[in-house]
Amino acid sequence: MTALAVATTAQEQRDLEQFYFYEARLLDGRRYLQWLTLLCEDIAYLMPSRVNVQVNNRERGQEGMISVERELEGGETMGCPHREENYLLLTLRAERAYKVNSWSENPPARTRRIVGNIELMAREPGGDVAAWSVVSNFHLYYARPGSDNVIYSGQRRDTLVVQPEGFRIRRREIVLDYANIELPTLGLFF
Amino acid sequence: MGLSVSELVNAEASLISRRCWSDPGVYALEKAGIFARSWLFLGHESQIRAPGDFVQAYMCETPIIMARGEDGRVHAVVNSCTHRGLPVCRADHGNTRRFVCPYHNWSYTVAGELVAIPQESEVQHKPDKTLLGLKQVPRVESWRGLIFGSFDEQIISLEDYLGDMRFYLDAFFDRFPAGIEFMGAPHRWVLNANWKLPVENQLGDVNHGAFLHSAIIPREAQDVIEALGHSVVTTPGHGATFRLMPEDAPVDDVAWGMEAVGSILGGDEVQEYLREVQARAPQRVGRLRARMKGLTYGIYPNLSFLWSNTSFKVSHPRGPGKVEYWSWAAVPADAPDAIKKILRTNYSSFFGPAGILEQEDSEVWSQQFLGSSIDFADDRPYYYGLGLGEEQPHPDMPGLVSVTANEFYARHFFQRWRSELLAAEGAV
Ligand code: FES
Numbered sequence: 260m261t262a263l264a265v266a267t268t269a270q271e272q273r274d275l276e277q278f279y280f281y282e283a284r285l286l287d288g289r290r291y292l293q294w295l296t297l298l299c300e301d302i303a304y305l306m307p308s309r310v311n312v313q314v315n316n317r318e319r320g321q322e323g324m325i326s327v328e329r330e331l332e333g334g335e336t337m338g339c340p341h342r343e344e345n346y347l348l349l350t351l352r353a354e355r356a357y358k359v360n361s362w363s364e365n366p367p368a369r370t371r372r373i374v375g376n377i378e379l380m381a382r383e384p385g386g387d388v389a390a391w392s393v394v395s396n397f398h399l400y401y402a403r404p405g406s407d408n409v410i411y412s413g414q415r416r417d418t419l420v421v422q423p424e425g426f427r428i429r430r431r432e433i434v435l436d437y438a439n440i441e442l443p444t445l446g447l448f449f
Numbered sequence: 450m451g452l453s454v455s456e457l458v459n460a461e462a463s464l465i466s467r468r469c470w471s472d473p474g475v476y477a478l479e480k481a482g483i484f485a486r487s488w489l490f491l492g493h494e495s496q497i498r499a500p501g502d503f504v505q506a507y508m509c510e511t512p513i514i515m516a517r518g519e520d521g522r523v524h525a526v527v528n529s530c531t532h533r534g535l536p537v538c539r540a541d542h543g544n545t546r547r548f549v550c551p552y553h554n555w556s557y558t559v560a561g562e563l564v565a566i567p568q569e570s571e572v573q574h575k576p577d578k579t580l581l582g583l584k585q586v587p588r589v590e591s592w593r594g595l596i597f598g599s600f601d602e603q604i605i606s607l608e609d610y611l612g613d614m615r616f617y618l619d620a621f622f623d624r625f626p627a628g629i630e631f632m633g634a635p636h637r638w639v640l641n642a643n644w645k646l647p648v649e650n651q652l653g654d655v656n657h658g659a660f661l662h663s664a665i666i667p668r669e670a671q672d673v674i675e676a677l678g679h680s681v682v683t684t685p686g687h688g689a690t691f692r693l694m695p696e697d698a699p700v701d702d703v704a705w706g707m708e709a710v711g712s713i714l715g716g717d718e719v720q721e722y723l724r725e726v727q728a729r730a731p732q733r734v735g736r737l738r739a740r741m742k743g744l745t746y747g748i749y750p751n752l753s754f755l756w757s758n759t760s761f762k763v764s765h766p767r768g769p770g771k772v773e774y775w776s777w778a779a780v781p782a783d784a785p786d787a788i789k790k791i792l793r794t795n796y797s798s799f800f801g802p803a804g805i806l807e808q809e810d811s812e813v814w815s816q817q818f819l820g821s822s823i824d825f826a827d828d829r830p831y832y833y834g835l836g837l838g839e840e841q842p843h844p845d846m847p848g849l850v851s852v853t854a855n856e857f858y859a860r861h862f863f864q865r866w867r868s869e870l871l872a873a874e875g876a877v
């Protein structure tokens with residue numbers, strides 16, 4: 260996460276932004292079934308948990324001493340990420356939203372996503388399809404009937420597949436800026 | 450506190466005042482009557498394998514360091530410097546030789562002994578360091594790798610405290626030759642709710658499943674619970690719910706973990722593993738307990754265990770209206786890493802802060818807390834009388850047993866709670 264973004268044409272940058280803005284509009288508009296069509300069916304959807312780790316004395320004086328990566332209990336670690344989901348689980352969550360008895364979302368929360376700092380980090384020379392690694396930041400405002408309003412803040416690390424009809428998300432890792440989860444749920448679409 | 454404890458809960462605990470979940474005076478009595486005098490869960494031995502390993506824990510709101518000392522023994526000390534009270538340990542977990550307090554750098558071993566006062570050389574009167582260590586939790590004991598601490602030096606042994614709950618917990622633990630382990634740090638979820646709300650839910654309230662969770666849990670699952678479900682109270686405050694599967698049930702219907710989504714989506718390898726665990730179960734835990742397919746488990750006052758979504762949970766109070774709810778994924782210690790990684794999602798996808806089920810539970814806990822905080826409704830205590838007096842001893846299983854709709858697990862909890870608060874009330 261320390262590398263510079265790769266050189267991007269104005270058109271590529273604009274395409275990426277349009278994609279993320281469209282995605283945010285779908286999610287804020289509660290159009291989760293349409294959002295599912297933006298995902299590859301082999302999507303890996305990950306949210307590491309974060310811990311307050313012990314400072315590593317041996318790395319004193321170096322940036323690695325307090326690197327973000329050390330705090331993440333992600334898919335490759337033997338800790339326990341908050342989310343490790345596939346297309347089926349995401350579909351289960353999406354479809355649940357349209358059931359009259361999904362009580363914790365009924366009435367539904369109001370959300371507003373602001374997505375920014377969109378950077379193309381790498382073009383992966385994948386076999387027959389091109390794949391891009393893209394990072395972006397988000398703030399998600401969440402106003403829920405009967406409880407406190409909260410802000411979710413975090414970073415998304417995506418792998419997008421570049422297809423003629425547009426981008427599809429093949430992998431998303433969400434790095435939330437919380438260790439203690441002072442939020443009503445992490446079960447949203449980020 | 451406007452009401453005395455005897456007015457909050459009637460003798461049979463079938464009527465319970467809303468104030469029990471919201472009143473600051475009640476909470477003060479809970480600290481004195483319960484948290485000062487119970488065995489409280491600190492963590493699992495797998496979290497501190499090597500000398501110097503430590504994790505943070507809580508006993509009520511008091512921060513605790515649980516560590517494996519140089520002597521190889523487990524120590525629990527209050528994480529608060531004897532000089533001016535700062536926490537000397539700031540990381541959630543790690544390994545160290547010393548905790549160095551940030552303020553004036555007094556330093557302590559992981560077992561809490563004070564070893565250095567940097568300012569000491571400049572003064573003539575040298576403090577006696579042996580008297581200035583971190584406060585020790587006076588009793589620390591473990592059972593099946595679960596470590597508990599108590600501030601009550603006179604408390605009965607942990608094994609006696611757990612009592613017959615061990616019979617039901619061993620239906621799980623004893624399935625695994627190498628025991629279980631916790632995966633990583635706990636998920637820590639801060640909710641606007643009273644600490645007893647998650648506890649009561651996961652002590653025996655399985656009957657909300659078909660209703661609150663009807664968007665996710667199919668009606669058929671509830672039918673099985675109604676047909677085969679048992680609710681047990683071994684000692685008031687401790688309880689378990691489980692399905693007792695028929696002798697001829699297919700292995701896939703009985704096997705631990707098989708019904709959870711990670712295992713369902715996880716493929717042949719994990720399913721084969723779970724079948725093997727089940728195949729060994731009759732010989733390891735006996736024929737009766739091999740047929741137990743657990744639901745919820747509770748250890749008084751604030752530890753819970755979920756069977757299929759294998760998770761341990763502690764409800765740490767943060768005042769009457771907030772709770773820091775910790776959960777860990779627990780897995781068999783000798784399972785291959787690839788299988789552990791699948792099994793942890795049996796917990797995380799349905800429970801914990803991102804859990805598709807627990808997002809519904811956490812919502813009702815917050816809402817019940819709000820309902821418990823309103824005015825002008827004190828003449829409407831909550832009704833806890835479902836199934837009153839219908840629990841019975843069982844020929845083959847310890848404790849009182851009943852159908853899962855019987856709310857006796859909660860009544861017994863609140864009867865114990867009532868008597869412990871009455872004792873504390875008498876003492877102040
Ligand atoms: S407060 Fe800890 S050294 Fe002074």
Ligand SMILES: [Fe+2]
Nearest residue numbers: 657662806810
């Ligand atoms: Fe529930």
